[in-house]
Amino acid sequence: xxxxxxxxxxxxxxxxxxxxxxxxxxxxxxxxxxxxxxxxxxxxxxxxxxxxxxxxxxxxxxxxxxxxxxxxxxxxxxxxxxxxxxxxxxxxxxxxxxxxxxxxxxxxxxxxxxxxxxxxxxxxxxxxxxxxxxxxxxxxxxxxxxxxxxxxxxxxxxxxxxxxxxxxxxxxxxxxxxxxxxxxxxxxxxxxxxxxxxxxxxxxxxxxxxxxxxxxxxxxxxxxxxxxxxxxxxxxxxxxxxxxx
Amino acid sequence: xxxxxxxxxxxxxxxxxxxxxxxxxxxxxxxxxxxxxxxxxxxxxxxxxxxxxxxxxxxxxxxxxxxxxxxxxxxxxxxxxxxxxxxxxxxxxxxxxxxxxxxxxxxxxxxxxxxxxxxxxxxxxxxxxxxxxxxxxxxxxxxxxxxxxxxxxxxxxxxxxxxxxxxxxxxxxxxxxxxxxxxxxxxxxxxxxxxxxxxxxxxxxxxxxxxxxxxxxxxxxxxxxxxxxxxxxxxxxxxxxxxxx
Numbered sequence: 001x002x003x004x005x006x007x008x009x010x011x012x013x014x015x016x017x018x019x020x021x022x023x024x025x026x027x028x029x030x031x032x033x034x035x036x037x038x039x040x041x042x043x044x045x046x047x048x049x050x051x052x053x054x055x056x057x058x059x060x061x062x063x064x065x066x067x068x069x070x071x072x073x074x075x076x077x078x079x080x081x082x083x084x085x086x087x088x089x090x091x092x093x094x095x096x097x098x099x100x101x102x103x104x105x106x107x108x109x110x111x112x113x114x115x116x117x118x119x120x121x122x123x124x125x126x127x128x129x130x131x132x133x134x135x136x137x138x139x140x141x142x143x144x145x146x147x148x149x150x151x152x153x154x155x156x157x158x159x160x161x162x163x164x165x166x167x168x169x170x171x172x173x174x175x176x177x178x179x180x181x182x183x184x185x186x187x188x189x190x191x192x193x194x195x196x197x198x199x200x201x202x203x204x205x206x207x208x209x210x211x212x213x214x215x216x217x218x219x220x221x222x223x224x225x226x227x228x229x230x231x232x233x234x235x236x237x238x239x240x241x242x243x244x245x
Numbered sequence: 246x247x248x249x250x251x252x253x254x255x256x257x258x259x260x261x262x263x264x265x266x267x268x269x270x271x272x273x274x275x276x277x278x279x280x281x282x283x284x285x286x287x288x289x290x291x292x293x294x295x296x297x298x299x300x301x302x303x304x305x306x307x308x309x310x311x312x313x314x315x316x317x318x319x320x321x322x323x324x325x326x327x328x329x330x331x332x333x334x335x336x337x338x339x340x341x342x343x344x345x346x347x348x349x350x351x352x353x354x355x356x357x358x359x360x361x362x363x364x365x366x367x368x369x370x371x372x373x374x375x376x377x378x379x380x381x382x383x384x385x386x387x388x389x390x391x392x393x394x395x396x397x398x399x400x401x402x403x404x405x406x407x408x409x410x411x412x413x414x415x416x417x418x419x420x421x422x423x424x425x426x427x428x429x430x431x432x433x434x435x436x437x438x439x440x441x442x443x444x445x446x447x448x449x450x451x452x453x454x455x456x457x458x459x460x461x462x463x464x465x466x467x468x469x470x471x472x473x474x475x476x477x478x479x480x481x482x483x484x485x486x487x488x489x490x
Contacts, residue, residue: 013258013402014259014262016261016262016264016265017259017261017262017400017401017402019261020261020399020400020401153426154265155262155265156262156265156425156426156427157258157262157426157427157430158426159426159429159430162426162430178450179450179452179455180401180452181398181401181402181403181404181407181449181451181452181453182401182402184404184449184450184451185402185404185407185430185434188433188434188437188438188449189430189433189434191437192433192436192437193433204426204429204433205423205424205429206426206429207424207425207426208426210424
């Protein structure tokens with residue numbers, strides 16, 4: 001059979017723009033590079049059983065008690081009050097996280113995930129540089145419509161999530177129909193930045209770069225901008241993000 | 246006196262993000278490169294007395310009758326039904342437009358202008374490549390906070406408005422504090438595109454480029470991407486855009 005049309009690829013650069021996109025027939029990739037989706041990939045790669053993404057700190061505490069799980073998350077880049085752990089991938093090494101469930105809430109990423117589900121997304125995965133190839137391989141294999149959904153920072157577009165969208169597009173663009181200026185902008189940005197993503201963030205005064213370096217998190221940023229350190233595909237199933245096999 | 250702080254510069258890439266920005270103490274630059282703000286600059290440069298931007302086609306017709314002005318505008322890139330003229334800068338040469346008032350409604354640009362006013366913007370000007378230097382000279386001279394507000398296409402971010410924001414930033418960045426990732430993204434995009442903006446639009450499948458070339462408007466696009474063909478500063482005063490002296 002001759003394939004007449006390629007699946008579409010769109011990029012949504014802020015949760016405040018999500019209503020412009022049709023998610024009903026798409027794989028939605030939730031992108032929160034610094035640091036929610038990087039931490040999700042890393043915890044699962046290191047053996048976490050599942051990650052339960054929740055909207056609020058209160059829900060995180062309540063559900064954590066109910067299922068006897070680790071509670072983790074941040075608000076405004078720091079561990080939220082009442083939670084046990086933060087949003088750094090380095091908090092979840094294999095010796096700590098293997099076999100455990102993490103209940104996670106973050107300022108932007110977990111909220112966007114729930115927005116996408118509420119908008120009828122049939123399939124939600126999470127993307128970050130640590131699991132870049134796992135994401136692109138899966139999208140190439142599925143050949144379904146894709147929406148790359150950036151978590152941004154309190155609805156303000158950010159450089160790092162846009163860069164990750166560009167990195168995905170750079171790899172898969174020949175297999176998708178790209179009628180989306182935001183995707184072209186993300187791709188152009190990535191191509192400028194790819195010689196050294198960290199230096200690009202620094203040189204371009206990325207607001208989140210400054211927010212996190214003020215907390216002494218350069219190591220986190222470097223890890224979160226490096227491809228394929230946690231090669232795993234987190235997929236949302238029955239209220240949880242689990243490793244796709 | 247030592248100047249401690251520079252004024253801020255922010256870029257809003259879609260009207261759907263406008264609520265994230267504080268307009269109350271800023272000059273807001275409305276940007277609708279293809280073609281509303283290019284046409285506004287050109288009509289004023291060619292001698293139009295004023296341009297009355299209105300939201301709806303119905304208002305355009307009503308006000309046009311009341312003040313005996315020319316009615317013009319588009320919906321979805323074509324002359325709107327009931328209006329006399331369209332949204333092309335070439336429809337407004339000096340021999341036609343001198344001394345006349347134009348009532349204009351467009352899909353995105355005039356709507357955004359009213360959103361900015363409703364949000365309390367104390368000073369609104371319009372920007373486009375044909376009046377790029379007039380805009381940057383004014384902003385450098387005023388040294389007030391600036392919000393570059395892109396009209397986009399039905400809230401979807403577009404390449405051409407982002408490019409114009411980048412062109413403005415490229416010229417004025419040293420005089421402003423840029424703590425805004427969208428501004429950095431726009432600047433990076435512009436620096437990639439500036440060797441040939443038209444070719445960049447074409448090569449990157451800009452959705453509006455395709456929309457307009459389907460209507461045979463290559464000439465319009467080339468004009469709208471060329472700097473300083475209509476060197477004038479449109480400024481909103483008492484319900485009208487007039488030439489700033």
